[in-house]
Amino acid sequence: MEIVDKNITTPLHIQLSSIIRKMIEDGELKEGDAIIPERELCSRQNVSRMTVNKAIMGLVSEGILYRVQGKGTFVAKEKKKYEFSNVKGFTDVMKEKGINIRTDILSFEMEVPSDLIKNKLNIKDENTNVYKIVRLRYTDGEPFGIETVYLSEQMCKGFTKGMLDNNSLYKMLSENYNYKITKARQTMEPVILSEEESNILDTEEGALALKLQRNSYNTEGKPIEYTISIFRSDKYQYELILSE
Numbered sequence: 001m002e003i004v005d006k007n008i009t010t011p012l013h014i015q016l017s018s019i020i021r022k023m024i025e026d027g028e029l030k031e032g033d034a035i036i037p038e039r040e041l042c043s044r045q046n047v048s049r050m051t052v053n054k055a056i057m058g059l060v061s062e063g064i065l066y067r068v069q070g071k072g073t074f075v076a077k078e079k080k081k082y083e084f085s086n087v088k089g090f091t092d093v094m095k096e097k098g099i100n101i102r103t104d105i106l107s108f109e110m111e112v113p114s115d116l117i118k119n120k121l122n123i124k125d126e127n128t129n130v131y132k133i134v135r136l137r138y139t140d141g142e143p144f145g146i147e148t149v150y151l152s153e154q155m156c157k158g159f160t161k162g163m164l165d166n167n168s169l170y171k172m173l174s175e176n177y178n179y180k181i182t183k184a185r186q187t188m189e190p191v192i193l194s195e196e197e198s199n200i201l202d203t204e205e206g207a208l209a210l211k212l213q214r215n216s217y218n219t220e221g222k223p224i225e226y227t228i229s230i231f232r233s234d235k236y237q238y239e240l241i242l243s244e
Helices: 012-025 036-044 050-063 090-096 115-120 170-178 195-201
Strands: 065-068 072-075 080-083 101-111 128-137 142-152 181-194 208-217 223-232
Touching: 012 036, 012 050, 012 115, 036 050, 050 065, 115 223, 142 195, 170 223, 195 223
Parallel strands: none
Antiparallel strands: 065 072, 080 181, 101 128, 128 142, 142 223, 181 208, 208 223
């Protein structure tokens, strides 16, 4: 197993997640295999428990790993992917259905992208950071979903939090950067809400939710947005329409 390099600027948890991801890609870890326990990882890598936990939870969020209480963390099976056309943003879809929506921005920050985010946004320059925006969605006054949006600093230069105030993401991208989203690749899977997610969405811990991962592209086929959404399922149903 490779060891993190404390002499470079890349955060340790991102280095560690990259090491684990590479072990999976190289076949050193296969679907269903248990990864090294966190305590042992701390010892091998000479890093804190917080660093190890952050790396692992990031991979769990991406669907690369999954956790089983009392047993450990395991390599997940590769999920099937489907491609969607006639792309519309969440705000536009809800407005068309006559549903009142509201959005709170929980956090807005610039960060060093992980290998996954680099791949999703086709970032080649090691010096390019990403904007990470976490938003809480409300429908008819109730918390409905948590969205974590990633945008390339290079593709969205000068992006500010104010651009999203009372504005949809796709409308902002169109008005400020002349990007028209024409295609998206999206995966969907059921997940169990964590304690933090349950508190934010005002529902029971361990409740079932729907996780969506979406990569959106402009007319030139360039990836503009990567979003991970967690939508509660205790009060809502989802309709998926596929067209040619």
